[in-house]
Amino acid sequence: MIGNYNPENTNISATDLPPVKENLIIQVWKNRKARLGILIIGFFAIFGLIGQIHTPYPAAYDNFPTWLPPSFKHWFGTDYDGHDVFSQFMYGTGVSLYVGAAVALIAVSLGTLVGLVSGYYGGIVDNAFMRFVDILLILPTFPLLVILSTYFKPTVTSTIIVIGILSWPFMARVIRSQILTVKQRPFVQASILAGMPGYQIMFKEIFKFALPLIIINAVYIFVGAIVAQAGLAFFGLGDLSSINWGTMLYYAQSQDAVIYYAWWWIVPPGLSIAILGIAANFFGNGITEVFGERAGEV
Amino acid sequence: MFTGSGVIGLRRLRCKKMESQLEIKEKNPIDGTQNDLIRFVDVTKIFKSGHVRNYALDKVNLSIKEGESLSIVGESGSGKSTLGLVAVNLLRINSGKILFQGKDISRLRGGALRAFRRNTQMVFQDPYSSLNPYNTIYQSVIAPVNANRHYYETLTGEKADSRSQLRDRVAEMLDLVGLTPGQNFLDLYPKKLSGGQKQRVALARSLILRPRLIVADEPTSMLDVSISAQVLNLLTKLKKDFKFSVMYISHELGTSKYISDKMAVMNLGRVVEYGSSDEITAHPMHPYTDILIKSMLEVGGFRTEEPLAKIDFGQYNGGVVGCTFAHSCPFVTDECMRQRPQLEKKDNDHWVACFHPIGR
Amino acid sequence: MSDNILSIQNLETDYSLGSGGYVKAIRSLNLDVRRGESIALVGESGSGKSTLALSIMRLIEKPNKIASGEIIFHDKDKDISVLKLGENGLRVFRWKKVAMIFQSAMNILNPVMRVENQFIDTFEAHNIQDDYSERINKYLTIAGLGEKVRRLYPHELSGGMKQRVSIALALSCEPELLIADEPTTALDVVVQREILFELKQLKNKLNLSIIFITHDLSVASAVADRIGIFYAGRIVEIGRKEDVINRPAHPYAKLLLGSIVTLSTPRGKELSSLEGTPPDLSKEITGCSFYERCPSHVKQCLSYDLKPLKVGEDHYVECLRAQELLDSED
Numbered sequence: 012m013i014g015n016y017n018p019e020n021t022n023i024s025a026t027d028l029p030p031v032k033e034n035l036i037i038q039v040w041k042n043r044k045a046r047l048g049i050l051i052i053g054f055f056a057i058f059g060l061i062g063q064i065h066t067p068y069p070a071a072y073d074n075f076p077t078w079l080p081p082s083f084k085h086w087f088g089t090d091y092d093g094h095d096v097f098s099q100f101m102y103g104t105g106v107s108l109y110v111g112a113a114v115a116l117i118a119v120s121l122g123t124l125v126g127l128v129s130g131y132y133g134g135i136v137d138n139a140f141m142r143f144v145d146i147l148l149i150l151p152t153f154p155l156l157v158i159l160s161t162y163f164k165p166t167v168t169s170t171i172i173v174i175g176i177l178s179w180p181f182m183a184r185v186i187r188s189q190i191l192t193v194k195q196r197p198f199v200q201a202s203i204l205a206g207m208p209g210y211q212i213m214f215k216e217i218f219k220f221a222l223p224l225i226i227i228n229a230v231y232i233f234v235g236a237i238v239a240q241a242g243l244a245f246f247g248l249g250d251l252s253s254i255n256w257g258t259m260l261y262y263a264q265s266q267d268a269v270i271y272y273a274w275w276w277i278v279p280p281g282l283s284i285a286i287l288g289i290a291a292n293f294f295g296n297g298i299t300e301v302f303g304e305r306a307g308e309v
Numbered sequence: 310m311f312t313g314s315g316v317i318g319l320r321r322l323r324c325k326k327m328e329s330q331l332e333i334k335e336k337n338p339i340d341g342t343q344n345d346l347i348r349f350v351d352v353t354k355i356f357k358s359g360h361v362r363n364y365a366l367d368k369v370n371l372s373i374k375e376g377e378s379l380s381i382v383g384e385s386g387s388g389k390s391t392l393g394l395v396a397v398n399l400l401r402i403n404s405g406k407i408l409f410q411g412k413d414i415s416r417l418r419g420g421a422l423r424a425f426r427r428n429t430q431m432v433f434q435d436p437y438s439s440l441n442p443y444n445t446i447y448q449s450v451i452a453p454v455n456a457n458r459h460y461y462e463t464l465t466g467e468k469a470d471s472r473s474q475l476r477d478r479v480a481e482m483l484d485l486v487g488l489t490p491g492q493n494f495l496d497l498y499p500k501k502l503s504g505g506q507k508q509r510v511a512l513a514r515s516l517i518l519r520p521r522l523i524v525a526d527e528p529t530s531m532l533d534v535s536i537s538a539q540v541l542n543l544l545t546k547l548k549k550d551f552k553f554s555v556m557y558i559s560h561e562l563g564t565s566k567y568i569s570d571k572m573a574v575m576n577l578g579r580v581v582e583y584g585s586s587d588e589i590t591a592h593p594m595h596p597y598t599d600i601l602i603k604s605m606l607e608v609g610g611f612r613t614e615e616p617l618a619k620i621d622f623g624q625y626n627g628g629v630v631g632c633t634f635a636h637s638c639p640f641v642t643d644e645c646m647r648q649r650p651q652l653e654k655k656d657n658d659h660w661v662a663c664f665h666p667i668g669r
Numbered sequence: 670m671s672d673n674i675l676s677i678q679n680l681e682t683d684y685s686l687g688s689g690g691y692v693k694a695i696r697s698l699n700l701d702v703r704r705g706e707s708i709a710l711v712g713e714s715g716s717g718k719s720t721l722a723l724s725i726m727r728l729i730e731k732p733n734k735i736a737s738g739e740i741i742f743h744d745k746d747k748d749i750s751v752l753k754l755g756e757n758g759l760r761v762f763r764w765k766k767v768a769m770i771f772q773s774a775m776n777i778l779n780p781v782m783r784v785e786n787q788f789i790d791t792f793e794a795h796n797i798q799d800d801y802s803e804r805i806n807k808y809l810t811i812a813g814l815g816e817k818v819r820r821l822y823p824h825e826l827s828g829g830m831k832q833r834v835s836i837a838l839a840l841s842c843e844p845e846l847l848i849a850d851e852p853t854t855a856l857d858v859v860v861q862r863e864i865l866f867e868l869k870q871l872k873n874k875l876n877l878s879i880i881f882i883t884h885d886l887s888v889a890s891a892v893a894d895r896i897g898i899f900y901a902g903r904i905v906e907i908g909r910k911e912d913v914i915n916r917p918a919h920p921y922a923k924l925l926l927g928s929i930v931t932l933s934t935p936r937g938k939e940l941s942s943l944e945g946t947p948p949d950l951s952k953e954i955t956g957c958s959f960y961e962r963c964p965s966h967v968k969q970c971l972s973y974d975l976k977p978l979k980v981g982e983d984h985y986v987e988c989l990r991a992q993e994l995l996d997s998e999d
Contacts, residue, residue: 197433198441198449200399201514205453206426219443384857385828503946533713533884538928538940545937560858563930570936590932604862606887607931608914611866619813620859 038301045297048230051290055283059105066098070254081275088275090259091266099254100279106255107237110171114236117175119229122182123221129183130190131213140183147180156239160248167253174239178232185228186221193220223302227295234291238284256280345408346521346554347396347429348372352405352415354391354578355628364628365391367578368405370652373522373571378548378555380565380586382601383575389558392575393524396556397429398422410521427457430515434527436507440499447495450479450514457518464519482513485550487543505536509543516551524556529564537564544568562605566590574598577633580652584659594655594666597634632663640665671743674846674878675702675725675767680738682717682724692951694720696902697975698738702846702880707872709881709889709910711925712899715947718882721899722850725880726769727751727759742766742846765795768839772851774831777838778823784834785819788841795842804841811875812837813867829860836868840875850882865892886929890914895983898922901948901958903975908984918986918995920963957988965990 039045067086068075072094079089087096129140156173163169193199194217202212237256243249244257247265251258259280268276354366365388373379383389394400395407398414407415409428417425430453433439440449454461454475462468465478480491486509488494499507508528515523525544529537541564548555557568565572565586572586574595582595593599600620603613620637631646632638638645642664650662655669682695694717702708712718723729725740740751744766754762771777779787788805797804806816812833823831832852839847849868853861869892872879883889889896890910897907898919906919917923927941934940945962948954956971957963963970970989977985980992 196438197435198439200431201433201439201511202441202452203399204397204426204430205514206423206456207452208423208456211456216441216444219441384859534886535713535925535928535943538930538942539944541930542939542942545939561930562858563932563934566932567930567934567936586936600859602932604859605932606862606865606885606891608887608890608926608929610891611862616866617859617862619863 035301038304039298042297042301044293045301048290048292048294048297051286052230052294055104055287056108058101059103059108062098062101062103063105066095066101068095068098070094070098070102072098078271078273080273087279088273090262090273090276091268091271092262096259096276096279099259100256100283103255103259103280104283106167106253107240107257110167110174110240110255111233111237113171114175114178114240115229115233117171118178118182118232118236119225121175122179122228123186123225125179125183126186127190127213127218127221130187131194131209131217137187141187144180144183147177148184152177152239153242156243157246157248160243165248165250167250167255170240170243170249171236174236174243178236182225182228182232185224189221189224190217193217223298226298230291230294234284234288237287241280241284256284344375345372346375346377346410348408349392349396350406350408352392352395352407353403354388354395354400355403362628364578366395366402367628369575369578369580371573371580371583373554373556375521376552376554377571378557378569379571379573380557380559380569381573381575382559382562382565384560384601386577387575388578389560389575390526391578393431393526393556393558396522396524397431398425399431423456424460427453427460427518428520429522429524430518430520432508432511432515432523432525432528435531436504436511437531439511440507442499445496445498446483446502446510447476447479449499449510450482450517451475453514453518454478461518479513479517482517483510486510486513486516486547487539488513503536504532505539508532508540512540512543512547516547516553519551520553522554522556524558526558527560530559530561541568562590562602574601577629579633579649579662581634581663582659582661583652584656588656588659592659592668594659594661594668595634595663596638596640596667599667670704670745671748672703673701674704674743675700675880676739676741676743677701677721677725678739678741680721680724680740681736682720682729683734683736684720685732685734686951690951693736694902694950695724696950696954698903699977700897700904700907702878703895704743705876705878706894707869707879707881707892708895708897709883709893710897710899710904711883711886711889713884713947715950716899717902718884718899719850720902722769722848722880722882725751725848726763726767727754744845760794764791764839764842764844766844767846767848768842768844770832770835770839770847770849770852772854774823774828774835777835778831780823783820783822784826787834787838791838791841797842808837808841809834811840811871813863828856829864832856832860832864836864840871843875844877846878846880848880848882851884853888854883854885861888868892886914886925887931898925901954902950903958903987905959905988906986907977908981908986912981912984916981916984916995918980918984918991919959919988920965920990920994921959924964959988965994 073092075085075089075093075095077089077091077093079085081088085095085097087100090096090099125140129137155177159173160170163173199212199216202216240249240255241257241260244255245260245264247261249257251261260277263273263276349369349371352366352369353364356363356365369392371379381389381392391400395402398417402415405415406413409425414425476495480495483491483494488506488509502510529540532540545568555569557565559565570586572584572589573580574582574589574597576597582589582593582598589598590602593602600617603617605612618637618639631648632650635641635645644664650664652660652662654660655666677698677700680695680698681693683691684694686692698721710718710721724735729735735752742749742751742762749762751762782790785805789801792801792804805819809816809818814830814833814837818826818830818834826834853864856864865888868879871877881889881892893910895908896910896913897904898913898921900921906913906917906922913922914926917926924941924943928943930940943962948958948961956973957975960966960970967990973989975987977987978991980986980995
């Protein structure tokens, strides 16, 4: 019945393409949304970085005429006290983004570690961590931020710590959920059968699944922290001697910039926060797509 | 594709002699003998959910010899998959012993447990989640070697530290399972492979350390019939070349008999019939086995036109008093409801757990 | 009244791949289902068999579409063009003329409704006049279930019971044609046999025509009068059950039969298996779609116009060499 069928003649074809390891970074760059997000965030980052080193005028210098609208001499005009708004904005971008990045770093590291360990080992360890996380999550964020801020001496660093403490629990939860679903899959059992020790399985096999979540959430926490810090500063709870988006908005509000129609003082920091948020979204969507393509049915 | 019997680079596995311990001789209805590879002694596994205790395995006694294949046949809830998981020590049993070459492995932990893992491996039902989608085929197959470097070197008899050497070894393995040329598959990601190809990779991974026992848990149930046939052919060939023992878990009697010469029929956590596959399928003694066989569909139609007893196991969790089949057995007696029948030898190579076996 | 209950002509169904590409899941398919017969359509995954069921029931949703062709349901006194039915027509057509049983009962049972309410829901949609309660009991009994199932929720039922409820639901509006899409694949061996056995008896008792879709030739041979073999979106062989099983004409059918393991397959016998993969349905296929994997292919197969050739009484195949190969086997 098999006829003249000869198994030896047939080649099980792998694919028509030569086997090439696809580079993650190139793939991310090729994705339009991710690229747009990266470009926008990158622009702000470079802008802010340069601002730490050099601005058109010293950001703290306040002897310019006050309330000047934008001109060739002062691109973003001047504020109530005679500062050059553009210089302030440029310098402040660096500070704001630094806060965002620092918080993101803390929250991601702590959150991922706790989420990984909790999810993989389960049992008492998981219970303990998660109850602690639950407590932190139940407390209302902003009031808590306010209260904590009054206890710490308001500096940029203390703000970072405070916001960081409140950002990591969410991360831990998200990562833990992902780990729990992945843990059940046969290939994890296969790794156990291969003789890999637990921590190795955690970091080498399962961690990769958390990567897209980590990246996306890192960017969201980054932007969220910038907004939180700006919010705190706006309410006067930050370090008012620091120059950043939040303090700019604080002074703008307290000095009645609206009444003076000084839009050039309000718009740059405010609009930037919004644009950064949008960029984060684009980036997040793009990354999700890329990771989805890479792994097929992950 | 099938490279015939001239297998490249294959060495007969010499299993490291385990530290001697007192051989545990138990009173065991299945004759324990010297060349038992793995022996289950009164193995019990209970799953608790709320206050419901599910006896997935209820005092199971079975053994597999070196180089032998045993099919575990049962429907869902019979405990067959659980038996596979405890055989490879992915699940801890609640009571009983599992003897591997005479040594109790059911209480192993830590480093000793990891070392033991070289001896048993498992092939899973779902090819789509058996391979980590983020790892290349090479990475998936080499993982056991990386975790057991020293052992692997003793196996192959040469130092395996260069990456290209290891890649060659994996490519050889892939050739052996029919993915030729092996080199082309090394850097692919699983999503580029079909279901059948993924199962082949899973087989390659499980055999790279030359384990003594392979547990195959419904390896073909998610594959199309024609692809299943490929995998079955492959398994038969590999069994012959590598000489490992097989525990083949399935709900299909046909393929179970085809793969193994020994068969065990399970029902709600208990073995109800055991012996030679040919014997059991030709002359089943347990009423449940009889119904299972009669329910099989042959090419051509139903095996029998008689209405068969309706069975519904949905409501039972095992651990019942009396026989697990009492609720549906056409020959049930009082004794069946009160006492649990034990597995007894009724014929040459044919054991059954029943107070009134068919034909006796 | 026509001999056929359903006629499908040149049906083409496409699945969208996004960004404009299409996969032609069903390619110019022709099929006549006879009144009172049970026909099994056998194919492997991706062959298009489930798509056919969905097409008949008009369950193909955007962006997928039925690209062209005709599906005619021959009702007692008139012909209904299924593809042209509007909302109201469809509501009558579905369940009263043609009903469907799905592979997973979860696809048809509402998890938050009690069993009896699912019936009532259906009856109300179809303007059933008789006493609801009596009807529910009648069809539950026909499907092999007791009355106490009525007040239960789907999650309280076992797999077999859920499937029986689906069968009862499907039959409750007294359709003339039943489409069963892999109804027993997810069930245990014993339950599967029970349900298939009972379906076969039901067919005779209720005067139904059944289209049975499965990947399992054994299942097909148990329940069907005729068998059609599906490959790459077309029916490549169709004939009476005995003829297809005992004297398969298409090379694919032969390989499929050879790869089945039964209790009489000797241990160690090499099973016939298929190399390669099914053709890519998003691309044009000229000639026979089985060419690549066929052990008996010849050059002419690539320019074959796929006209079905007769190889026996009521036995047709889409293969140039079928007759020749059959003759050489005899």
